[in-house]
Amino acid sequence: MSLAKQLLLLVSLFFFLIVAVNLVLSIGNIKSYLEIEAHSHAQDTATSLGLSLSPYMSNPNDPILKTMASAVFDMGYYQEILLTDATGKDIVRLSNVKTVAGVPDWFIASLPLLPASASSEISSGWMISGTVYVTVNTAFAYGKLYRQAQTAFVYAAESLGVSVVLLSLVLQITLKPLKNIGCLAQKITEGHFNTIERLPWTSEVRSVALSMNSMSKKLANTLEALNQKLAVMGESIRHDDASGLYKKSVFDTDLLRIQEDHRPAYLLVVKIDRLQDLVKELPAVTIDCLLRSSADLLTVLSEQYTESVVRCYRFYGGEFAMLLEIQHAEQVADIAKALSTQFAELGGRYARADIVHMGAALVNPLGSSDSVVQAAYEAYEQARLIGANSYFIRSHNDFARDISGWKALVFDCIDQANYSLTYQGQISCFVNQQLLMEEAFANVRDQQGQLTPIGPFVSIAEKYAKIIEFDKGVIDLAIAYIRNQAIQHAIAINLSTRSIKSAEFGYWLQKLFKNDADLAQRLVFAVSAYAVAKDVAAYAEFFSELQQVGGQVMIKRFDTYSLPTEMIKKLRPNFLRLSRELSEGISQSRQKQEFIEALLQLAALLDISLLAENVHDDADYQTLCAIGLTGASR
Template sequence: MTLSKQLSILISVLFLAIFSVNYVISVNNIRSYLQIESQVHAQDTATSLGLSLSPYILKESDPILKTMISAIYDMGYYKEIKLDNADDKTLVKLANAKVFEEVPSWFIKLLPMETATAESEINSGWTFGGTLYVTVNPGYAYLKLYQQAKNAFYFSLLAFSVWICVLFFVLRLTLRPLEDINDLALAIADGHFDKIAHLPWTTEVKNVAHSMNIMSRKLSGVMTNLNGKLSALGQKLQLDGLTGLYNKHSFDSDLKQLYLEPTDGYLFLLKIDCLASLVKERGSEAIDDFLQNCAAELKQTAQNFSSEATAYHFYGAEFAVLARNIQPPQARKLAKSLSMTLSELGHVHHKDDIGHIGVVAIDPMGSPEDMLPAAHEAYEQAVMIGPNSYYIRTGDDRAKDIAEWKSLVFDVVDRNSYTIQFISPIQNLADQRILMEEAFIQAFDKHGTSLPVGLFVSIAEKYEKIVALDRGVIEKVITHLESSSSSLNIAVNLSSRTIKNGDFRAWLTQQLKQHAAIAPQLIISFSAYAVAKDFDAYHEFIVFLRTFGVRVALKRFDGQSMPLDKLKTLRPDFVRLSRELSNHLHGDSEKTSFLQTVKEIGDLLDISILAENVLADADFDIVKRIGLTGASR
């Protein structure tokens, strides 16, 4: 019940209590007054009429006695007027039993009134002539009392209604700031640190609103500091400390993301072959300067070519450039530019043959793990060509060509001839419960040979079969959850193409309504990189999922995958850190600080932070000590 209703009820009860007491006292006072007035009136009438009858009282047969009594009686206020002589013989008696129908019987029973009777002795000189009895009709008193009581009740009811309306508006005006305070508290819980611009005039409420503004400002500062710390740590984890280029971990992450997108790209692997001889000739500081110079030139060349070309430094003399959305002629042009950069560096450092470049196209039929070996093979071919040369690998042997793969994937999806395994259980670090498992596709060809899942999903995505595949996976997961009595949560991965498909949305709506009981056990998982790339579409889909109680997880989260403000807007239930951030924590203070910062942000935003595939026991102990919600091993 709202505070406004509680105050309204309390004030109404107090008003009714006070009104009831005053009303009862008022009615009783009026009744007492009317009784006294009736008694006085009866006595006055008896006295005055007795004086008027005294000259004629000894003449009992005189008609004037009755005439005078009738004149008074006809006024109608009397129930009975009786005249007795000295011997108690009734000479005149007039009676009126008039009943006022306006007065209900229950009112008369509830407020009984004594009938007022007065008497007056009539004398003629010194002779006692008789006695006059006057009884007032109580109906008039009841009628007046009833009218007074009714008028008082209606007036009080009107006053009560008016003041209730006034009270309602006053309470609304007074308590409206509490709604602003409540909205601010909810906004803070959602990660939006606003403030109440117009403080209320009520002192106590004003103090609370001011305190809320202070808390919001301080929490905003905390979030800003955490965001800055997270960005700085994430940037440091992503960059090579010596050259400032992105490191090997960033390259692996970007390459995996590139395979999730239906886009073309090329990998350029550069090795500085003269580094070993330079180490012998120069000191460590000179070598560092040389590598920094190489990094700067390579980065400049890549950026001049395309904003989608990124330079990396792996270790030692090994560099790479990953270029997205380029075709073979552009790849050849970039390779030539990089070769010229190597030649210029060789001229500066008096080395004719400074390095070589191996180039390989992103193979949608391959996997991220195959790219670097292929690039190394291309590099070996470049070494045999000549100084500072490059070699572009144009082909690769495949077990099946694209047409065969497409036919195979379509056949498997159409026949629903794949199975679902539940892998990577994530353990709740607080009570060792299993938080969730992940649905993993296992597909086979007609001969029963297991197909590489990454390639299978990539072909389905490329040729728009992924929606049917995702739909089939959800159907199998729902069947599994219904057939088992377990309350285990299952994470299902969906692609960007699937969430944008209107038919899939309609189908999923029907499924979630039909299986509402198990909807909370479904956890729809998205790549943090994919969400950041198409934020509006994912945000709208996540809002849609929440209407059915389905929870959401972001996976492969690292310092650069998604800005904090977008994370605050999405408010996923779970954030799964990338494998690189979940391992090799022992002795790495930067990673540990990053995890601590993410955990603090998760606590503020009510998001569960999960570690992914923690291998070493020492790393697992660190994850537990930091206080992450869960981890898989």
């Protein structure tokens, strides 16, 4: 029960007691007044009647005695009039018990009135000749008392009603600041650090409001500082210390994005030949200078292509790479030719005329990332056969003809529900080592029974609007698995962007959870950080609507390169699963540990569980446990 209702009930009860006591006292006073008035009236009547009968008392049988007594008695206000002679013998006795309609019996029983009686002696000369007794009928007093009680009760009820209404309004006005403070506290727990602009006038409540405003501002500043710290640290983690270029892990993410988006691009591998021999011959400082100079050549050349997206990476040792979002092989050849000339000049400084070779390959959106890298390295081997500082470009597109085959496979598998699920990536809770979550992976086989790469399958399904049907089928299989095996942990299911944006799919999912609320605790819908970053508003809306019906969501492969940390506050997922790069080697990297610790503080403020995946090294696993993550998979 709310504070306003409690105060209203308490004060209303207090007012009711006051009104009730006042009503009882008022009716009691009226009753006493009526009793006194009735006794006075009886005495006046007895005295007046005695004086009127006095001249006729000499003859007790005189009919005028009864006539005069009846004249008074017939007025109806009297219960009994008795006239006796000096010896006490009855001369005239008139009796009548009259009730007044409209007075309930319970009222008469609750407020008994004693009949008021009075007497007056009648004298004839100096002798007492008789006595007259008058008893008033209480029916009239009850009628008047009942009407007065009704009037008093109506006024009391109206007063109580008006008081309660006014009290309710006063309480609403008085307690509105407390309600605003409660709403602010709820907003803070949700990660929205607002403040109360109109401060209450009550000093105590005003003090609380000021404290809440101060706390909200401090939390907002802390969150902002954490976001800035994470952005700086995340940027530092992505870059190679020796060359300043992006690391191999960033390359893997960028290549996957290009394939998912079907953007035309080339991969150019640049490799310094016989670096191991140079390390033996030259000082470490000279080798570092060579690597830095090589990286600078790539960076400067990439900055010249403002109309295209060109990114540079360092893999290992003297192996570099460039992702060129360029459609034509001629442009790639121009870049490779320029690099060949510049590296020839660089090699001359170190007395190495033949220092580098380069291989380029077209990015196949339907192939795996490894196949793209392998194609580029095969081109590099071809370049070594050509000549000093030469390059070779594999520009032929041998996968375009496969689109029709992929389309047929996708339609056939989805229409026939010819796919199954396996459950991998079991995440254990660090606190109790119990299974927290496992991820559902779809297995699709072609007509020969061979497993089909799921990446191209999903890409083609999304392109031809079959992905929503596929996502529904995967969810149905997972639900059947949960029910048949009585699964108590969560099952993570990957969703596509098209399903996220589909109102029909969202309605279907909400209806599913409303019909079986327990499923909401068993299913976790996973989306990649990169996909979320492309349409934060759509994903935030989906997250919010799903969480309102008890659903859970997880952003996977998270790093600040894919999704800025300030977006996490808007999205508010239930789980955040780190990219492998952030957890790999964390036991040996203080930089990564500090980054995860800062991210954990942010997650705690937003009530988000932080997870890691595929942690192979025991030392890394123990480090993540010590930092305070919720769980990790091995």
